[in-house]
Amino acid sequence: MEEGEFFGLLGPNGAGKTTLINVIAGLARADSGAARVMGADVRADYRRARRMLGVVPQELVFDPFFTVRETLRLQSGYYGLRRNDAWIDEVMHHLDLTGKADANMRSLSGGMKRRVLVAQALVHKPPVIVLDEPTAGVDVELRHGLWQFVRRMNRDGHSIVLTTHYLEEAEAHCARIAMLKEGRIVALDTTRNLLGSFSGLDLRLHLDRSALPEGLPGRLLEADGAQFRLRLANYAELEDALARLRRGGVVIREMELHPPDLEEVFLRLTGSGS
Amino acid sequence: MNRFATLCHKELLRFFKVSVQTVAAPVLTSLLYLVIFGQALEGRLAIYEGVRYTAFLVPGLVMMSVLQNAFANSSSSLIQSKITGNIVFVLLAPISYGEFFAAYVVAAIARGLVVGGCVLAVTLWFVELRVHAPLWALAFALLGAGLLGTLGLIAAVVSEKIDQVAAFQNFVIVPLTFLSGVFYSIHSLPPVWQQLSHANPFFYMVDGFRYGFFGVSDFPPLASLAIVFASLLAVSSATLGLLRSGYKLRH
Numbered sequence: 001m002e003e004g005e006f007f008g009l010l011g012p013n014g015a016g017k018t019t020l021i022n023v024i025a026g027l028a029r030a031d032s033g034a035a036r037v038m039g040a041d042v043r044a045d046y047r048r049a050r051r052m053l054g055v056v057p058q059e060l061v062f063d064p065f066f067t068v069r070e071t072l073r074l075q076s077g078y079y080g081l082r083r084n085d086a087w088i089d090e091v092m093h094h095l096d097l098t099g100k101a102d103a104n105m106r107s108l109s110g111g112m113k114r115r116v117l118v119a120q121a122l123v124h125k126p127p128v129i130v131l132d133e134p135t136a137g138v139d140v141e142l143r144h145g146l147w148q149f150v151r152r153m154n155r156d157g158h159s160i161v162l163t164t165h166y167l168e169e170a171e172a173h174c175a176r177i178a179m180l181k182e183g184r185i186v187a188l189d190t191t192r193n194l195l196g197s198f199s200g201l202d203l204r205l206h207l208d209r210s211a212l213p214e215g216l217p218g219r220l221l222e223a224d225g226a227q228f229r230l231r232l233a234n235y236a237e238l239e240d241a242l243a244r245l246r247r248g249g250v251v252i253r254e255m256e257l258h259p260p261d262l263e264e265v266f267l268r269l270t271g272s273g274s
Numbered sequence: 275m276n277r278f279a280t281l282c283h284k285e286l287l288r289f290f291k292v293s294v295q296t297v298a299a300p301v302l303t304s305l306l307y308l309v310i311f312g313q314a315l316e317g318r319l320a321i322y323e324g325v326r327y328t329a330f331l332v333p334g335l336v337m338m339s340v341l342q343n344a345f346a347n348s349s350s351s352l353i354q355s356k357i358t359g360n361i362v363f364v365l366l367a368p369i370s371y372g373e374f375f376a377a378y379v380v381a382a383i384a385r386g387l388v389v390g391g392c393v394l395a396v397t398l399w400f401v402e403l404r405v406h407a408p409l410w411a412l413a414f415a416l417l418g419a420g421l422l423g424t425l426g427l428i429a430a431v432v433s434e435k436i437d438q439v440a441a442f443q444n445f446v447i448v449p450l451t452f453l454s455g456v457f458y459s460i461h462s463l464p465p466v467w468q469q470l471s472h473a474n475p476f477f478y479m480v481d482g483f484r485y486g487f488f489g490v491s492d493f494p495p496l497a498s499l500a501i502v503f504a505s506l507l508a509v510s511s512a513t514l515g516l517l518r519s520g521y522k523l524r525h
Contacts, residue, residue: 025366028525047368055366061359065288077280078367120363 001161001176003038003127006154008174008191009163010266016183017163018058021132025055037128051079054126056117058133058163062105068092068116069101072123079124091119094149111142118146122153129153130161135169147173167262171195177262179269186269194265201232202258203241213248217241226253278373281364285381289347297389300343304335304393308400311457321459322490330484332397333411334456337418337483339393341476344386344419345447348378348426353439356430356523365524371517375427375510382423383416390415403487410495411486414502418479421506422447424513431516431523450476460492475505 001007009017022028024035026042026049034041040048063071069088076084092098095115100108105116114134121129131150135143151173154160164170170177170191177194179187187194203218205228212220212228217237222229232238238257245252289296312328319327355361364374397403405411429442454476460468471477472493482498485491491498517523 022525026524027362027365029520047370050366050368053366057359057362059359059362061362063355063360063363064358065291070287074280074284075363075367077283078277078364078369080277080368 001159004154004157004159006151006160006173006175007162008170008177009161009180010167010170010177010262011180014182015180017180018132019183020180021055021130021161021163024130025053026050051124052126053128053130054121054124055130056121056132056134058136060110060113060117062108062113062116064104064106067102067104068097068108068119071105071116072119075120076123081124084123087125088119088123091122094152095119096145111138114138115142115146118149127157128159128161132163133165134162135164135166167266171262179266181269187265191262195259195262196234200234201238203230203232203238204228204254204256204258205230205252206254207245208251208253213244213250216244277367277369278377281369281373281377282380285347285351285377286384288351289381289385296343296347296385297392300339300389301392301396304339305396307335308332308397312400319458319462321462322488325488326401328401329403330459330488331457332394332401332403333484333487334480335397336390336394337415337480338451338454338456340386340390340415340419341422341451341479342443342447343389344382344422345426345429345443347385348382348423349430349439349443350426351381352378352427352430353433353436356434357436361523371514375424375514375517378427379420379423379510382426383419386419386422387415390419405487406489407486409486410499411483413499414479414483414486417499417502417506418476418483421475421479421502421509424506424509427513428509428516431513431521434522450474451480453477454480455492456480475502478502 009020011017019028023030024037024042026046029043034043036042037049038052040046040052042049066074069092072088072092073084076082076088089098092101095118097112097115097119100112105113108116118131118134129150134146134150138146147169150160160173162170162174174191176190177187178185179194200218202221207226207228210223210226212223216230217240218230218232220228221231230241232241308328308331312331316327319330321327321330352361355364425447429439433439433442453471454474455471460471460477460481463471478493478498478501481491481493482495482502485495485498
């Protein structure tokens, strides 16, 4: 993974996403191989590696003895930070937690607890932030706010690793994606290339006639009267197709172009769909 | 605050926040022992010359509170964190296994001393007691609490459920403390039981602690101190090895 990237880690349940994160975070030990965070080996140089890393765990865990502010102060101290209140206040503000600063963790709703988990991962301003299924069971409003905040962190130079079941989230945010299956990487590429190389473009046409001109590129998937659905490999083929329609004097009544969908790529690569 | 101090502070905050349960309850229990055993046995047992039975009982009860509470603090805190999953916050941080160990044990010692101090303060209302050599008493309290805090860590690391920690407490710690001579002098026991008592490390802690109050003991205090210290070193190095390996903490 490159510095400053917004990186997606996708795969079906049991693919090894959380295990991989646990190895990087030092919560689990790899049977073989090595993991490094910003060049720091997670075992040999664990102090530096862990300072570089902020992890938002998947499970909704909390310590029922403390308030939100106490939780965040303690977490700062675990990283050797004293007088971190200015940053704690800022993080709480962005995550809309200020009103709950002195509330006991036990009294918070699930969504609020999730926000505290995010705040805890950020107290030491880590250059690398790992979000393990951050929006599972989170309401729409929080999800929106969370993404805004994470994208801002990314713009400010933080590298983000995201695992998610919501493919549209990965598609919307991640510049590069690794797909895991049974502990192995089955694809690792930019989101654009992954989508381009696997699905192509879905072109839907409503024409003024029920026959297509000769030599149109792509593959005809459906034809229903004057409506057609074509699968094109890329945008060059789209240009060619439009040129041939024009030369054949065909009038386009309606046209829709569907970009490839990560779900399709995902299903094909992980072999859990047709 | 540095990492060790923060973790230690967290552990202290945890027991202060529930001090009715962690301090007041054990103090009441000790007081009940004093009232019941003191009433029942006062005048029937003369253990050391010129020492009333209730006076004899007090240091034993104080030390029993110190030991049991030190064990309870580290074991219950860690097993709860493991079960609820919030131990992850400590494991994610750049905290070494040595800092982790020290924080839990120091907090356990603090809890042991606070409860022991409260038991002593309360029982002094009922019993007149002179302290012969306070530094001896303090040394045994510190080392004993350290040893039990360390045992509590082991119990919590190895256990996966609260029942397992409770079993360790009920079947190992409680019998060993009750059979350590809190309520009697081992000289009043049949020879076989006297021999067996010498194999119980808790006996040396209680006996040595009592020496600090009366200046008399069943076993030479310096030898007791050496035995307790050696036990602490052995158990600590085993615990550090366990923590270093990440056993049942980092998978």
